[in-house]
Amino acid sequence: MMSPTHIATGVAIAAPFAVLTPELATLVALAAMTGGVFPDLDLFVGVHRKTLHFPVYYWGAVLAAGVLAVAAPSTVTIAGFFFFLSAAVHSVADWFCGGNELRPWEKTSEHAVFVHPLGRWLPPKRLVRWDGSPEDLLLTVLLSLPGLLLFEGPVRLLTVATLVVAVVYATVRKRVPDLAPWLAE
Structure with a gap:
């Protein structure tokens, strides 16, 4: 799944706090949004879906x-809990997406996410065919609704920004390998 989907998942995880304890809602949402995107930092350091994706350890x-x-x-402590919860959900959710490859629609990889205690990759389930696919964008939109409807201020603003990034990314996703050949290195 694309990073905006994981950020939107963080918003959805935090949604009950907007109603039950509004004084903690922004903190919880921002921590969950940050935790939702954190595992994808391994795109820049190490091996994607292995270095910072921990579907068991989180x-x-x-x-x-x-x-x-x-x-x-x-x-x-509350922010830490929601950070790790969102990172854990992210790491498991990537198992349900396409493989860890530059062109996941070609289905050439059977590596969805690495399970460190087992020392092996889980095969992709492909319920979301690839990051930036139409169903991934739809999932991002649906998971963003709480951020748009229940929150104000920075959470709503970040949710809108996340949706803009998601739409742009989904629009160009299949061209990304051609536009950025350095990704293949």
């Missing part, structure tokens, strides 16, 4: 951060 961090947030609630 859940341990979620558990530890959750215990800490309950035992010593603060903005830092």
Whole structure:
């Protein structure tokens, strides 16, 4: 899935706070949005969907951060919990997308996300055929609705910016390998 989808997932994860505890809503949303995009930083460092994608280990961090947030609630511990929760969801969600390849619509890779404790790649399920596919864009739009309807200020602004990036990326996705040959290196 494209990064905007993972950012929008963070907004959706934070949505209950907009209603139940509005004083924490912005903090929770921003932490979840940041956690949602964090694993994709391995596009720039290491191996994508391996270096910062931890579909198992993040859940341990979620558990530890959750215990800490309950035992010593603060903005830092609560934000940490939602950061790790969103990063964990991201890492698992990529398993349901296409393979980890420059042209995932060609289906030449059976590497969706690396599972470190097993020392192997999970094969892609391809429910979302590739990052930037029409269904990926639709998912981004749907997951962004809470950010547009329930939040104000920076969360709403970032949600709008995320949607703009998603539309542009989905529009040019199939041309990205030709436009940016350095990605293949």
